[in-house]
Amino acid sequence: GNSVTQMEGPVTLSEEAFLTINCTYTATGYPSLFWYVQYPGEGLQLLLKATKADDKGSNKGFEATYRKETTSFHLEKGSVQVSDSAVYFCALNPRGSGNTGKLIFGQGTTLQVKP
């Protein structure tokens, strides 16, 4: 079946530190991969996406590369800010014939950035 596993949080960093949030997946076929972010009290926002192996998604200084050989899509940012404090969700869309596009999410990783 399809599943997503994220590193457990919470992750606490100082401002300007380097961020990595690990995400690995299990899927049949060739899924699309996403990172969503949920700021306190808000809904999910799409942060970045990748549709095929070796694609790199990027947005707002965040990056993630679709690695088929390691079935991973780790999220990175070179210098985090206090405003990046949020919950980050890795997700996959299985795609393929008959697929409805429903997203399968990891459990979420809480990031807290301290000044």
Added chain:
Amino acid sequence: GAGVSQSPSNKVTEKGKDVELRCDPISGHTALYWYRQSLGQGLEFLIYFQGNSAPDKSGLPSDRFSAERTGGSVSTLTIQRTQQEDSAVYLCASSRDSYEQYFGPGTRLTVT
């Protein structure tokens, strides 16, 4: 343009009562999804609409849960005889192509 909207933003209800949650998708988006976000279960898919049809209802947890969509637009998720375990944030998302989904702010349901 306008995003996905949901109402109410918060709902407190007594155990055993019925509730209706509403989702207004982005105009022109034919695909619509309901998800549930709870502390114990994370983010779970509930149901998928393409137009007014629901070809995938596999995530609905029991027959107390139902949903409909009319005019290819607004969707209503109904929970009958609510239970405490139904307490969660219910999220709606819409999509033009069943690929990139845009989420609403959610409805926080509390069953007392």
